Amino acid sequence: MRACQRVFATLAGLALLVSGIGAQTIQINGAGATFPNPIYSKWFSEYNKANPKVQINYQPIGSGGGIRQLSNQTVFFGATDGPMTPEQMQQAPGKVLHLPTVLGAVVPIYNLQGAGELKFNGQVLADIYLGKITKWNDAAIAKLNAGAKLPATDITVVHRAEASGTSYIWVDFLAKVSPEWLKKAGVATSVNWPVGLGGKGNEGVSGLVQQTPGSIGYVELIYAIQNKISYGSVQNADGEFVRATVQSVTAAAGAAVKNMPKDFRVSITNAPGKGVYPISSFTWLLLYENPKDKAQSKVMVDFVKWALTDGQKFAPDLGYAPLPAEVVKLEMAVLGTIKVS
Amino acid sequence: MFKGRELGFRLGTGAVAFCIVLIVAAIGWELVRQSQLSIAKFGLGFWVHDIWDPVSGEFGARPFIWGTLYSSVLALLLAGPIALGIAIFLSELCPASLRTPLTFLTELLAAIPSIVYGLWGIYVLVPIVRSLESSLPESLKMVPLFSGPPVGVGMLAAVLILAVMVIPFTASVAREVLKAVPMSQREGAYALGATKWEAIQAALYYARTGIIGAVMLGFGRALGETMAVTMVIGNTPKISLSLLAPQYTMAAVLANEFSEAADELYLDALIEVGLVLFIITLTVNVASRMLIWKMNRPAVKRKPVRVATPVGEAA
Numbered sequence: 001m002r003a004c005q006r007v008f009a010t011l012a013g014l015a016l017l018v019s020g021i022g023a024q025t026i027q028i029n030g031a032g033a034t035f036p037n038p039i040y041s042k043w044f045s046e047y048n049k050a051n052p053k054v055q056i057n058y059q060p061i062g063s064g065g066g067i068r069q070l071s072n073q074t075v076f077f078g079a080t081d082g083p084m085t086p087e088q089m090q091q092a093p094g095k096v097l098h099l100p101t102v103l104g105a106v107v108p109i110y111n112l113q114g115a116g117e118l119k120f121n122g123q124v125l126a127d128i129y130l131g132k133i134t135k136w137n138d139a140a141i142a143k144l145n146a147g148a149k150l151p152a153t154d155i156t157v158v159h160r161a162e163a164s165g166t167s168y169i170w171v172d173f174l175a176k177v178s179p180e181w182l183k184k185a186g187v188a189t190s191v192n193w194p195v196g197l198g199g200k201g202n203e204g205v206s207g208l209v210q211q212t213p214g215s216i217g218y219v220e221l222i223y224a225i226q227n228k229i230s231y232g233s234v235q236n237a238d239g240e241f242v243r244a245t246v247q248s249v250t251a252a253a254g255a256a257v258k259n260m261p262k263d264f265r266v267s268i269t270n271a272p273g274k275g276v277y278p279i280s281s282f283t284w285l286l287l288y289e290n291p292k293d294k295a296q297s298k299v300m301v302d303f304v305k306w307a308l309t310d311g312q313k314f315a316p317d318l319g320y321a322p323l324p325a326e327v328v329k330l331e332m333a334v335l336g337t338i339k340v341s
Numbered sequence: 342m343f344k345g346r347e348l349g350f351r352l353g354t355g356a357v358a359f360c361i362v363l364i365v366a367a368i369g370w371e372l373v374r375q376s377q378l379s380i381a382k383f384g385l386g387f388w389v390h391d392i393w394d395p396v397s398g399e400f401g402a403r404p405f406i407w408g409t410l411y412s413s414v415l416a417l418l419l420a421g422p423i424a425l426g427i428a429i430f431l432s433e434l435c436p437a438s439l440r441t442p443l444t445f446l447t448e449l450l451a452a453i454p455s456i457v458y459g460l461w462g463i464y465v466l467v468p469i470v471r472s473l474e475s476s477l478p479e480s481l482k483m484v485p486l487f488s489g490p491p492v493g494v495g496m497l498a499a500v501l502i503l504a505v506m507v508i509p510f511t512a513s514v515a516r517e518v519l520k521a522v523p524m525s526q527r528e529g530a531y532a533l534g535a536t537k538w539e540a541i542q543a544a545l546y547y548a549r550t551g552i553i554g555a556v557m558l559g560f561g562r563a564l565g566e567t568m569a570v571t572m573v574i575g576n577t578p579k580i581s582l583s584l585l586a587p588q589y590t591m592a593a594v595l596a597n598e599f600s601e602a603a604d605e606l607y608l609d610a611l612i613e614v615g616l617v618l619f620i621i622t623l624t625v626n627v628a629s630r631m632l633i634w635k636m637n638r639p640a641v642k643r644k645p646v647r648v649a650t651p652v653g654e655a656a
């Protein structure tokens with residue numbers, strides 16, 4: 001009986017070994033933010049073309065879900081639009097590294113007949129979203145837009161109904177410029193909105209804004225570009241009014257390089273510097289520093305290195321801003337610390 | 342041998358039926374288990390608290406409970422009579438050549454995915470509702486039912502879309518129920534000299550429990566409807582009587598916030614919302630069952646349907 005078992009175990013071990021050697025593909029699973037899903041999908045398919053043995057699967061289930069699954073170790077990597085909180089870092093079974101992959105931006109959109117392109121600053125946006133500015137011809141808006149035709153209509157505020165990274169970036173900016181916003185609503189993927197309607201997804205928000213005269217909302221830059229929605233410019237920390245473009249968003253990251261913390265968990269909204277668009281943000285990949293599966297780890301590190309260098313050229317076409325070279329250099333050093341054997 | 346097979350059949354079907362009970366119990370148990378943090382922290386206050394603030398970790402479900410019940414009840418009030426009208430027309434009055442295509446069309450409505458209803462709601466229904474709301478006379482706007490700015494999305498749009506979604510369900514079940522009424526009921530009524538309307542009344546009376554079942558089926562569907570409602574209701578957790586006000590439902594908040602809920606209390610609070618929805622749906626279903634039982638039992642006290650007295654017969 002025992003001999004029989006031993007033979008069986010040996011055979012099973014052999015089978016495992018053989019299948020390990022002969023394995024044609026190595027599969028890695030990840031989950032997280034929906035916002036970078038288009039570029040991640042592009043990367044995974046391009047990388048698979050160049051390295052047919054590597055297959056990376058990504059489920060865009062939301063940043064919160066990604067963090068949860070990473071902590072439960074049901075996926076190898078996560079992805080998020082807002083950095084993990086210190087409590088979340090503590091709950092994870094190992095040290096989690098944040099690696100910025102690309103940048104995105106959020107832009108204000110509005111529906112105001114004949115007003116042309118409007119200028120906003122953080123204070124005005126915060127006061128509108130706090131319900132303190134309720135009319136379009138409010139003195140604060142008029143002061144920024146000398147000469148624009150501003151009617152005395154009510155402002156209808158539109159925000160995202162569901163929790164989302166887009167909202168996180170938007171309220172993160174509002175909280176930085178308005179202490180009152182920080183106190184009353186705070187910063188999270190979903191907050192207790194003081195006023196306004198909730199639209200579901202970018203399409204829900206832009207749909208509501210386009211249909212409702214006198215409304216204001218916010219969407220991702222990619223979404224505004226792809227759907228040719230005109231959007232306003234926003235005053236940055238240096239006092240310039242900047243329109244969101246791939247260049248002005250990358251500039252925001254460049255400005256943050258000097259004060260970049262070692263773990264990259266940094267908000268770059270309202271970043272200082274010339275030509276910087278203030279409502280910009282990184283989106284991060286989440287990896288364990290010392291993962292269980294070293295074979296997957298090695299492949300993943302190679303992939304991230306590729307994504308940060310060759311992969312960046314796919315970003316602008318999809319509406320994302322590529323990382324500045326300085327950030328990539330810092331990340332390469334961090335990638336070197338991930339255990340691969 | 343026959344006995345053995347008979348026994349096996351009984352046991353087999355019994356086990357399958359028991360599975361249903363088991364599944365319901367397991368869902369309830371799991372919902373309670375997963376929402377422990379929130380139950381411990383808020384207790385029964387969860388049902389009556391108005392603030393939903395994920396940032397400060399304060400959760401109360403009352404606005405969602407209110408939005409769910411309010412929208413479903415209003416949708417039912419609107420859809421019930423229409424669905425019943427459709428059912429009566431299709432089973433009693435419709436010319437045979439029209440019956441099949443009309444039946445098919447009602448059932449087709451039930452097959453449309455709710456996300457399609459939602460998109461139709463955003464792009465077609467909401468603009469119509471908005472223009473309707475803006476054209477309300479000022480005097481009406483003083484009434485709490487119609488107060489607030491006309492933004493289009495809100496309770497009215499949600500009720501209308503729910504009604505459209507509920508009608509095919511209620512109508513087709515009610516039609517089946519009416520079809521099952523024995524011809525002898527109607528013939529009996531005719532024999533007593535009843536008009537068409539009176540004969541239909543008799544059939545309706547005969548089918549009343551089934552019709553209530555059909556209506557409750559629609560109510561259940563309205564309570565749990567998620568996608569279409571969240572797209573048009575405005576997703577604002579504030580209690581209001583106004584049809585114009587944007588509000589929120591339980592199913593909608595679950596769909597919207599579950600994917601991004603990363604911290605434990607937030608997640609538990611969302612699962613407790615699911616528990617509340619589960620309890621309410623269960624209560625509604627049990628209540629409708631009881632209603633049907635009650636109606637069936639005192640069959641002796643049945644109120645006779647009044648039938649026109651034939652001419653010439655002495656009273």
